[in-house]
Amino acid sequence: MLLAFDTAAPTVTVALHDGTDVLAQATSEAGMKHGEQLAPLVQRVLDEASATPADLTGIAVGVGPGPFTGLRVGLVTARTMAHVLAVPLHGVCSLDALALEAVAAGEVEGAFHVATAARRKEVYLASYDATGRRVSGPLVDRPAVLATTDPVVGEGARLYPDAFPDGRAPLRPDAGWLARGVVTGRVEVLPAEPLYLRRPDAQIPAAPKALS
Amino acid sequence: MSDEPLVLGIETSCDETGVGIVRGTTLLADAVASSVEEHARFGGVVPEVASRAHLEAMVPTIQRACDTAGIALADVDAIAVTHGPGLAGALLVGVASAKALALSLGRPLYGVNHLASHVAVDQLEHGPLPEPCLALLVSGGHSSLLRVTDITGGEGPGLGVDPMGATIDDAAGEAFDKVARLLGLPFPGGPHIDRVAREGDQVAIDFPRGLSSRRDLERHRFDFSFSGLKTAVARWVEARERTGEPVPVADVAASFQEAVCDVLVRKALDAASSEGIEDLMIGGGVAANSRLRALAEERAAKLGIRVRVPRPGLCTDNGAMVAALGAEMVARGRTPSSLDLPADSSLPVTDVLAR
Numbered sequence: 001m002l003l004a005f006d007t008a009a010p011t012v013t014v015a016l017h018d019g020t021d022v023l024a025q026a027t028s029e030a031g032m033k034h035g036e037q038l039a040p041l042v043q044r045v046l047d048e049a050s051a052t053p054a055d056l057t058g059i060a061v062g063v064g065p066g067p068f069t070g071l072r073v074g075l076v077t078a079r080t081m082a083h084v085l086a087v088p089l090h091g092v093c094s095l096d097a098l099a100l101e102a103v104a105a106g107e108v109e110g111a112f113h114v115a116t117a118a119r120r121k122e123v124y125l126a127s128y129d130a131t132g133r134r135v136s137g138p139l140v141d142r143p144a145v146l147a148t149t150d151p152v153v154g155e156g157a158r159l160y161p162d163a164f165p166d167g168r169a170p171l172r173p174d175a176g177w178l179a180r181g182v183v184t185g186r187v188e189v190l191p192a193e194p195l196y197l198r199r200p201d202a203q204i205p206a207a208p209k210a211l212s
Numbered sequence: 213m214s215d216e217p218l219v220l221g222i223e224t225s226c227d228e229t230g231v232g233i234v235r236g237t238t239l240l241a242d243a244v245a246s247s248v249e250e251h252a253r254f255g256g257v258v259p260e261v262a263s264r265a266h267l268e269a270m271v272p273t274i275q276r277a278c279d280t281a282g283i284a285l286a287d288v289d290a291i292a293v294t295h296g297p298g299l300a301g302a303l304l305v306g307v308a309s310a311k312a313l314a315l316s317l318g319r320p321l322y323g324v325n326h327l328a329s330h331v332a333v334d335q336l337e338h339g340p341l342p343e344p345c346l347a348l349l350v351s352g353g354h355s356s357l358l359r360v361t362d363i364t365g366g367e368g369p370g371l372g373v374d375p376m377g378a379t380i381d382d383a384a385g386e387a388f389d390k391v392a393r394l395l396g397l398p399f400p401g402g403p404h405i406d407r408v409a410r411e412g413d414q415v416a417i418d419f420p421r422g423l424s425s426r427r428d429l430e431r432h433r434f435d436f437s438f439s440g441l442k443t444a445v446a447r448w449v450e451a452r453e454r455t456g457e458p459v460p461v462a463d464v465a466a467s468f469q470e471a472v473c474d475v476l477v478r479k480a481l482d483a484a485s486s487e488g489i490e491d492l493m494i495g496g497g498v499a500a501n502s503r504l505r506a507l508a509e510e511r512a513a514k515l516g517i518r519v520r521v522p523r524p525g526l527c528t529d530n531g532a533m534v535a536a537l538g539a540e541m542v543a544r545g546r547t548p549s550s551l552d553l554p555a556d557s558s559l560p561v562t563d564v565l566a567r
C-alpha cells in the first residue's frame with residue numbers, strides 16, 4: 001500500500017492507495033497548522049482502510065514548491081516514516097498532482113500551466129503538455145511577469161485573475177492523484193528534497209570593528 | 213535494569229538537531245548535528261537556515277543515535293520531543309519527525325518542555341534529581357531560576373516547575389555573544405570568552421551587576437538583566453579606543469565574565485536559601501562556563517548547598533535531555549501527548565508535558 005500526502009498548499013491532503021485504487025483519503029478542514037494536522041490525518045486514513053503502518057510498501061510526498069514551514073512538515077514526516085518502515089520514498093512536484101487531476105477530469109485540452117500561491121504576492125508556476133507532463137518549471141515570480149492567456153490550473157489563477165484570466169480547476173493538490181500518479185508512473189519521481197526555489201532570508205551583519 | 217523504559221528523545225528548538233536514547237536514567241546515545249557554522253557569518257542563529265538544516269539532519273541523526281546505542285527503532289518504548297519553547301519552524305521539524313516515529317512504531321509520544329529537559333538531563337549524570345531542587349538555567353536563549361518540586365510537571369497542587377525569576381532583557385548567553393563580537397572573538401561567544409578570560413584579571417574593571425541595587429532587589433530579587441552590562445562593556449571599550457591605547461581583551465573578558473557569574477550565582481543561592489532548598493542544579497549552554505561552575509561550588513559550599521552541573525556536552529541543547537525527561541514521564545505513568553501536538557514557540561516553563 002502506498003501512503004501519499006502533500007503539505008505544500010494551505011490544506012493538508014492524505015491518501016492511501018492499494019495499487020488498484022485509492023482506499024481512503026482525507027483533507028484538513030482548517031488551513032495551515034500542517035504540523036498539527038498531518039499525523040492525525042495519516043492515522044485516520046489508515047484506520048478507515050483498516051490498515052496499519054506495517055502494511056505500507058511506499059510513501060509518496062509532495063516536495064513543493066510551497067510555503068517552507070508546511071513543506072518541511074510533510075518532508076520530514078515522509079522521510080522518517082520511510083526510514084522506520086524501510087520502504088521506498090517517492091518525491092513528487094506538488095504542481096504535477098494538480099496537472100494530472102486537471103487532465104484526468106477533462107478540465108484542460110492542450111498545453112496548460114499550473115500556478116499556486118507563493119506568498120509575497122508571487123506565484124509558483126510550471127508548464128505542462130496536453131498529457132499532463134511537466135515541460136518546464138517550477139519557478140517563482142510575480143504574476144505580472146508570468147502572465148498568460150493560456151489555461152492555468154490551481155489557486156494562482158483565482159488569486160491573480162488579471163495575470164491569469166483563464167483559470168481552471170482543481171485549485172489545490174489532492175493526495176489521491178499524487179498516489180495515482182506514482183502508481184501509474186504518470187508523474188516524474190524526484191528525490192524527497194524540498195523545492196524551495198528561494199534562498200533563506202538572512203542578512204550578513206556589518207563586520208565588527210577590529211580591535212588590537 | 214532492562215525493565216526500565218527505552219526512550220528516544222528529539223530536540224530541534226534552536227540550531228542543534230539532537231537525538232538521544234536513554235534507558236531509564238542511563239544514557240545510551242547522544243547524537244547531535246549542529247548548523248552553528250552556517251550561522252556564524254550572520255553573528256546569530258537564522259531561523260530559516262536552522263529549519264532547513266534540521267530537515268536534512270533529522271533522519272541521519274536518528275540513525276546515528278540508534279547505531280551508537282546498539283538498538284533498533286522497534287526496541288524503543290516511547291518517543292519524547294521538545295515542543296517548545298524555541299524557534300517555531302525549527303521545533304516543527306522535530307515534532308513532525310517524532311510524530312512520524314510514534315505513529316509508525318505504535319509507541320506513545322511525549323511532547324515536553326525544553327527548559328524542564330535541561331533540568332532532567334542531570335539524572336543521566338548524577339542519578340535521581342532531589343525534589344525540591346532549585347535550577348539555574350542559562351543559555352543563549354534563556355536565563356531562569358526555577359523551583360522544581362516535580363520534574364514531570366506534577367499532578368497535585370504546588371507540584372511542578374515554577375519560575376522564581378528570569379531575565380528581563382538579554383539572555384546570559386546572548387550577552388556572551390555580543391561581548392565576544394565587540395572583542396573580535398568568534399560566534400558563539402561563550403567558549404571564547406571563557407578561554408580568553410583565563411589570561412585576564414577578573415577584578416581589573418568593575419562592570420555593573422544588573423538588578424542588584426537595593427531598590428531593584430525589592431521588585432526583581434530573582435530576576436536578571438544583562439543589557440546594561442553589555443552596554444557598559446561597549447562604552448568602556450570605546451573610551452579606551454578613543455585614547456588610542458590597546459584594549460586589554462583578556463581583562464575585559466574576565467571582568468565581564470565575573471560580573472555575569474557573580475550575579476547568577478548570588479541570585480541562585482539567595483533563591484535556594486529563601487526556599488530552604490539544599491540542591492542547586494545548573495544547566496543550559498552557559499553552565500559549561502568554567503568560572504560559573506567554580507564560583508557556584510565555592511559559594512554554595514559555605515551555605516551547605518549541594519551543586520549539580522552536568523558535563524558540558526549535556527548542558528548545551530541535545531536529544532538526551534529530552535529522552536531523560538521522557539523516561540521520567542514513563543516511569544511516573546504520565547499520560548502521553550496526542551498526535552495533534554502543536555509546536556509552541558512561547559511555551560510557558562510551567563507547562564512541562566503537553567496533553
Ligand SMILES: [Zn+2]
Pocket residue numbers: 326330351353496497528529
Ligand atoms: Zn536550551
